[in-house]
């Protein structure tokens with residue numbers, strides 16, 4: 457048992473922290489207020505290798521590990537959770553499945569573009585009538601010669617507006633239920649593909665969330681990812697890894713709220729002394745510290761197992777479920793520590809609270825994670 461990060465992992469974390477402090481934190485409030493996609497920041501993150509952290513160097517990545525990736529997502533999210541999910545959705549939901557299920561040609565063609573950040577990735581599964589129940593998607597792909605003709609639409613797609621490469625899920629064999637789903641790599645300029653409604657959101661406002669529309673969109677057969685009918689499993693696999701990124705995002709949000717609570721508690725005076733001297737505030741600080749540490753250990757364990765090629769399905773469900781709950785609890789208490797000021801835009805506490813909520817919803821809701829965990833135990837892990 458060894459709780460020490462490697463030198464490389466520490467370097468990755470410190471580099472991301474330094475970058476986030478200098479480049480993201482000063483503008484995070486503005487990005488949130490204006491719902492502005494951080495194009496310049498994303499470009500710089502790409503130059504630092506943050507869009508291909510654990511992609512092997514032969515495909516243009518940084519060749520690091522999943523632990524380093526998760527630590528970096530935490531640090532970026534500590535400054536701006538919207539920027540954190542831009543990186544996380546790109547990596548866990550697009551890069552990872554191509555790395556795992558892509559043919560050599562697909563990997564050579566798409567991974568260098570994604571890992572260098574020349575193209576951002578977006579993952580299109582959710583539809584108006586299919587969220588948790590992904591087998592219920594209606595988007596259809598019909599074979600025509602050596603092409604697939606895709607019709608349908610997706611909603612709530614992170615990076616949808618800015619991406620260059622999309623992983624799109626469609627029904628290729630409707631009668632087969634979840635075994636009738638297939639995954640396709642779609643390039644942005646494909647005729648018949650367009651971007652629809654852009655959502656106005658409660659939090660993570662620096663990231664875009666949009667509708668994708670497919671009207672007789674033709675995708676070559678060679679762009680199917682994995683085998684026909686394996687889309688459901690490819691997606692579930694991607695979400696297992698995605699939970700690590702979202703758990704790290706949640707920890708980053710909580711960590712920021714925690715640090716700001718300490719600073720405020722030491723500075724704010726009531727009854728002639730800093731509120732940090734009141735036991736009620738000290739207990740909040742203690743609980744925050746403990747919860748964040750536990751959540752961080754859970755995501756690191758899941759990332760460690762993924763790096764070792766071991767089963768991490770339950771570990772990543774624990775990590776995401778617990779970390780999202782911690783993010784909600786810590787950010788709520790952070791507002792309480794800040795009192796009335798915490799409820800205003802003058803402090804970041806309210807932004808963290810709004811940002812935290814999404815971590816209980818996307819890449820599987822908290823309810824869905826409880827199902828995953830319970831099923832694993834009821835079936836015997």
Ligand SMILES: Cc1cc2nc3c(=O)[nH]c(=O)nc-3n(C[C@H](O)[C@H](O)[C@H](O)COP(=O)(O)OP(=O)(O)OC[C@H]3O[C@@H](n4cnc5c(N)ncnc54)[C@H](O)[C@@H]3O)c2cc1C
Nearest residue numbers: 579580581582586587588612613614665818819820821823
């Ligand atoms: C900001 C944002 C970004 C997103 N990014 C992406 C993206 O990049 N790509 C993508 O494909 N999707 C994305 N999503 C979609 C997201 O993954 C879904 O919103 C999520 O999976 C929940 O689906 P739903 O919204 O349809 O809720 P529903 O599935 O309708 O769930 C509603 C409620 O019912 C509960 N529920 C549903 N089924 C069960 C059950 N069997 N047992 C118990 N409770 C249940 C849920 O837990 C929830 O509380 C994003 C969503 C948002 C808001």
